[in-house]
Amino acid sequence: MASAVMNMTTAALDWVSVAFDAPLARAVVFGVHIDGHLVVEVLLVAVILFQLTRKSYKHPKKPLTEKEIDDLCEEWVPEPLHPSISEDMKAEPPTLESAAGPHTIIDGKEVVNFASANYLGLIGNEKIIDSCVSSLEKYGVGSCGPRGFYGTIDVHLDCEERIAKFMGTPDSILYSYGISTIFSVIPAFCKKGDIIVADEGVHWGVQNGLHLSRSTVVYFKHNDMKSLENTLEKLTRGNKQAEKMRRYIVVEAVYQNSGQIAPLDELVQLKEKYHFRVILDESHSFGVLGNSGRGLAEYYGVPVEKIDIITAGMGNALATDGGFCTGSVRVVDHQRLSSSGYVFSASLPPYLASAAISAVNYLEDNPSVLSSLRSNIALLWKGLSDVPGLTIASHPLSPIVFLKLKKSTGSSKGDLELLSNIADRMLKEDSVFIVSTKRSVLDKCRLPVGLRLFVSAGHSESDIHKVSGSLRRVAATTLAEHL
């Protein structure tokens, strides 16, 4: 086979040489005999040169003509700004006609209010209102400027000092809105390339902060310290790079999505073992947990210095508005120039700052409110222990009593409908105001939905009996109808 090919090749070559030799065999140019192969070579060079002069082929990259762009613009049809409005989007919340205290007025009827996080019963407190009035008369309502530009009023500084003193931290910083506190604090400390380990059950404010920080975010199972340890181990083991990055653990003290309490003692051990800093959101535990209401650290007996950054909204136990972040001087001063919610926003209205000061004073003077709050929570637990179809999912000390369905309908939307139904009927039939958890489509939290009851120190025993009785009755009928 091979020889046959060889033979054919030689034959072809011979033929070519003969063919070229024939006419030009005797041609002599400048004393050089022109052989056939020379002709071929010259031809080859000529072809190469010809090819070289040609432009190499490129994919024709025609920019769009004006006309085409016009057409494209003409053709483009944007989606509407909002999806079509379905019936469930039209639900209107009840409108309160009086202060949101333990009893409030809705539609002209007095109802028992378990929807306001007025844990210490400070709504309607005379002392606080008096301090607000004098502040309003002196400073007006708004501060009309960000903190940097004459929006710092002396009560802000007093309030910062008061909170730091109460918490036993070196310094603190006020924010003008509860939810903006955490989502400004996280990006102020965590930047691109840093590592954040966060609980998967954190609320939207924290999620937004994590997103805005552009750090690498790793979630661990909700309130599961084993899962946290695994995550930390995985992140740090053999990772030399990790030592140079800033590392943070972000948790909530009392999870507003589930009523669970973070086990701070274990968390601090883990944090020290793996050299992580902790950012703790105490919105629902500040003024509630601990013997004197100083929050989660006091409850677990952990020195407050071990927690690097503590944030809290003041719209719950303190019954005012705004938020604060407290920690070391370094932590606080850093925020004064690099926390966007602090720098770029008008400061807290001064009357709310004075309300916060008086609220903290009140708490310090009357620690008994905490025990009445706790006894109310315990009482409610007892009352709700045998509600048909529902089970308590929150921590026994959490001021948010969180009830979830024993048997889910299969979708969280279905669950939510059922639970809102229960809440609506309780309000209508028994004048008891409780709420179901609402979820925004932007919220990434996937914990089960439920009913939330915000217990207050201001609730009386009869209020608690009323809500548990009503819930038992309505849940039984509603769930029976549903099945």
Place this chain on the structure above:
Amino acid sequence: MVRLPYLTVLTTLFSYGLLFAFGQMRDFFRRLIDWSKSKSKDLKGYAPICLGLEDFYTRRLYLRIQDCFSRPIASAPDAWFDVVDRYSNDNNKTLHRTSNTTKCLNLGSYNYLGFAAADEYCTPHVIDSLKKYSPSTCSVRVDGGTTNLHTELEELVARFVGKPAAILFGMGYVTNSAIIPALIGKGGLIISDSLNHNSIVNGARGSGAAVRVFRHNSPSHLEEVLREQIAEGQPRTHRPWKKILVIVEGIYSMEGDLCKLPEIIAVCKKYKAYTYLDEAHSIGAVGKSGRGVCELLGVDTADVDIMMGTFTKSFGSCGGYIAASKEIIQYLKYTCPAHLYATSISPPAVQQVISAIKVILGEDGSNRGAQKLARIRENSNFFRSELQKMGFEVLGDNDSPVMPIMLYNPAKIPAFSRECLRQNVAVVTVSFPATPLLLARSRICISASHSREDLVKGLEVISKVGDLVGIKYFPAESPKLAEQKKNLCSTQLMAFSYFEHHPSLIDCAYLPCMPTEISLLPQQVGDVTSASSCFLHCYSSDDDPQLPGADAGNLDSSDSVDIAVLRPPSVVDQISHTPMVAEPNDEKAPKQQVSGEKKRKINKDQTGFVTGRPKEGNISKHRRPHGGPRESNDKKLKADDDMKTPKPREEILAGCIHVRARRGEATDSHSLAERVRREKISERMKVLQSLVPGCEKVTGKALMLDEIINYVQSLQNQVEFLSMKLASLSPMLYFDANSDDYMNKAERVMRSTPLQVSYVGQTNHLRSVALEDGASNYHMMGHSAHLFLQDQGTTSFPQV
């Protein structure tokens, strides 16, 4: 925008370089000291809170001048407030409060309408609602955080801004940063002005949508970006964008300039992009009845999809709102995280806004609201023009209560701030993180609660300190000129009364504005070019047919002659307030440009070109409604709007599309603006052609122009002849102007507003300066004009 002189750039960069070098040196020694000490034991294993140079700026630059920022106050932020004295024992590293306070004039707070302090109407209501509702609801809006007050304010805000529905939030910052993610997400595109507020930036970043930026306040660049993005689609996948949201602000807080809303809306409508208008600083502060930039610039609120604003500034409260269609609000109430998860806005703060809006609307039974609105406008325009006259470089547009004074050099920041404070004037200075590094500035915010004496005191101090610190980057106006301006006011009034009495003349297409005519008495005027360049501006607004009526009202509204004297172009300031007159803003643009080009040509021939120009302007305006392909397009676009609103509105919108390209872009055949411009030129040429006898016969633009020049020259000769005759009859014509002054002035205008001159769409500021200048020339013409007119009666001008 600012154009930096080289020297300033060099000195500023040098200063920063020096600060940086010293900072580095100090860091070096700090490290040496730290190293010699034992390493801190706690932090072992932790990365520092700030890595590398992250806090270098804070440590080495900011701390040195820390006392200029975050000054605590001990009273309401009213016109005067008590600034708490502070001292430092460690070179400004830490500051300590004392119990002493100093009473200072407040030029820093956003207290535009003066609602910050206790108010006779608002405060009692607020205290009542505080007692009724307590400071907080402790709950979110969808649970137990909605009180009667909340629903009342939502309805009131919707009514006030002119949208079907509204939703409230407890903080302005959160309004932006939580709403944008709810409106747009992955696959969407946000096109944002390059100088938008941080809250918008954060909101856009949080949304997950792609973000593109267009040049600050430049509709033509916005259009470019829109075209490119729609044509290209999403990066890599090239799928079309799901939706495009264009975000702009009404008044830019660090620039003080008004958004070019009509043009931007027109562009957005053309490309089907949604618009989001942040009125944080403009709502309540501008517009005839305080309804913000839409009212001021004559934009129908139906054309803006999302209107956002805050209650912090004009209303003296806290929180923010979104106003939009019913469906959008319903959707936001269903899904916006700040509505679902954030404590609802404090009821007394809500009550404050309700009361403030009622005062503004006059529903409190007094006219205090109207007075406040008039005051803030008057105060800001007075303050701005005075600052400009002193030679400060002041940014921003007329009517905007925010006026940044450029400082540039870093050393001037603390110097200006401390010196002012020492003389009991509290000003805000802004530098790097909030502005570009080179463009440090001081920002003045004017309030309706400032009295005239307050402002004069503030001006005196600022002027003194300005001299000391050396921030008067322009030559101050000479006292002589100021004197002339004073005189001018009286003539001006007379001149306008002429308009009032003979309004019919204004409509006459062939009537050139009268002082222009006089300016053709040539050589005496001095430098024709500089003088006439002012006239261009001057008359382009004056030939607006609406003027007689508007102006009559304006004259009444100016409090007294005193004020008119202090504020030279008093009438001019107000022109921009009647929404109808927003129209010349747009109309003027092409006109000036055309004439500007022509000017250059014709000036060579030493001919007066001015006669031709106003004619051309007038005529083209009269003709415009009849035709032009662009018009018909616009009409189609706005057909539905026309049903609702009659003529003036149509004209405004017709004007909107006349977007002017920036310098250098004009020749770019890709830009729509260029096409529009060309169309307009040819349109004008046609008008000219029909005007000048014998012009139809020639072809070619050059020949045609020659013909026109000849014609104009002949007209001019006639005029000259006539006026010579006139002068012999009444020898009182005189010109006492110092031509050098005008030269300087005109040059200054050109220099101070380089972009504005080239970009004529930016109107207010330009017009004010220009008119001021025009007005000063006006003065010298004034007497003669009057004599001329008196003698001639109403038929003085050569009719063609």
